[in-house]
């Protein structure tokens with residue numbers, strides 16, 4: 001069984017059919033790319049997968065569990081986490097607290113534990129600090145733990161967003177243009193990080209990206225979207241040399 005199975009997905013905004021009859025199957029552990037021209041419907045698909053929008057048609061299933069009708073918070077609990085095209089960190093919080101905020105969805109303690117700072121609360125807090133630092137280490141951000149997120153350089157802010165998404169312990173991580181605005185060195189580093197989180201944390205990744213170097217460098221399988229529907233799917237080598245894709249998207 002595929003980890004993510006999307007069947008006949010569709011949504012309309014007024015008269016605009018933003019996504020139409022979209023199908024995708026992503027196997028566990030796969031590094032999968034969703035590409036296509038501006039306005040093709042890529043981010044709308046992420047919004048459908050994460051419960052920001054409810055589909056007008058079709059089903060979304062993660063690990064056999066149908067996600068239709070669930071809220072974004074419930075979908076996060078079910079195992080899908082995401083980053084955004086425009087960075088959405090808690091800018092006035094520290095790097096460590098940004099990650100801890102995401103860890104909170106897995107911690108259970110009562111209001112009384114928190115209010116009276118009972119031993120259970122302190123134990124959980126210590127555990128959370130340890131986990132957050134562990135995650136920051138993967139992203140080489142642990143030395144910035146006490147800095148405000150707003151003061152990190154751009155490339156590190158993007159990494160912190162991924163670290164925070166990872167902290168919710170997802171089965172599937174959705175990355176919306178993770179390399180946007182990065183210089184070539186930052187992009188190369190990001191590619192290594194994405195590969196590493198897939199390998200070390202056994203996480204499945206679906207990413208939207210316009211940077212073809214990143215896409216062909218790390219994605220094992222691609223779907224090209226055009227006008228809300230699938231134009232082509234396959235390995236990067238096959239898809240990126242497909243004349244239909246070149247005409248519609250790559251524009252050469």
Ligand SMILES: Nc1ncnc2c1ncn2[C@@H]1O[C@H](COP(=O)(O)OP(=O)(O)OP(=O)(O)O)[C@@H](O)[C@H]1O
Nearest residue numbers: 013016018036037038039040041042043044045085
């Ligand atoms: N909430 C909404 N209301 C109305 N139209 C919307 C809404 N969200 C998206 N759209 C429209 O749906 C279409 C697909 O947009 P979407 O942002 O998903 O494209 P995209 O492939 O992610 O583009 P880009 O690569 O530029 O980010 C566009 O025509 C967009 O204007």
